[in-house]
Amino acid sequence: MKEIKPKECVVCGEEFIPSRTTQKVCGWSCAIPLGRTNMEKQNRKAWNKEKKIIKDKQKTHKDWLKDLEKVVNEFIRLRDKGKPCISCGSVNYTMSAGHYFPAGSYGNVRFDEDNIHGQCWFNCNSSKHGNLAEYTLRLPERIGKERFEQLQVRAKQTTLKLSIPEIKEKIEYYRGKIREMKAKPVEK
Structure with a gap:
């Protein structure tokens, strides 16, 4: 025993x-x-x-949109980690998710990945209100001229209206992409 x-x-x-x-x-x-x-x-x-x-x-439609925006912005910061600022080209910066077409005025492309890129928070996004002159020069280089023209067309279309279930679906989609990006090693 x-x-x-x-x-x-x-x-x-x-x-x-x-x-x-x-x-x-x-x-x-x-x-x-x-x-x-x-x-x-x-x-x-x-x-x-x-x-x-x-x-x-208890969440309202607006609350769900804010949640989606946070998740999309986190995804953009992870996607563009290590890339230079879309506007000024600086490399050492605190990154924010800068919109080419402002989210408030162009709701149709508010969550469009071609419209949002890593941008230095203080210099370009905050102080220079997006530094759109430089953003306009560098965006076609980053996404290509054809996608840039398509983005301009999509921005002029009617406002995007998402239902709460659609917003929840997009939140889960981006959370999944974030998990994937955090799981794999950073490529340079």
Whole structure:
């Protein structure tokens, strides 16, 4: 017969000889607090799930669009990591997701990947309001003249109207792309 090795109690830390291989505590005096903490963890987990469902139900269309914008901007920053600023060409900068056609005026291309590129936050995006003169010169070089012309046509079309399920679908799509990009090593 195999010799039973002593274990350390997960609650009090004292050594004991277990009667079963799955036994974690030395006795009832330690089993009760362990059971309480496990129940508290389960209750907390259930409450967090319920709270997330309640928050999602209370979100407005505008809130969902903000969530989508955050996810798309994170994707753009990951996609353009290591590339120079689309406007000024600087390499060492704090990156933001700069829109060629402003998101407020051109809702149709607000989430268009050809319209959003890595841009230095302070110099170009904030101080120079997108530095559009330089952006206009460098954007066709980055995406190609044909895609640039198509972007200009799409921007002039009617405003994009997404339903909440469509927004949720796009959020999941971009989260998946972000997970893929974070999983693979950075290429230079």
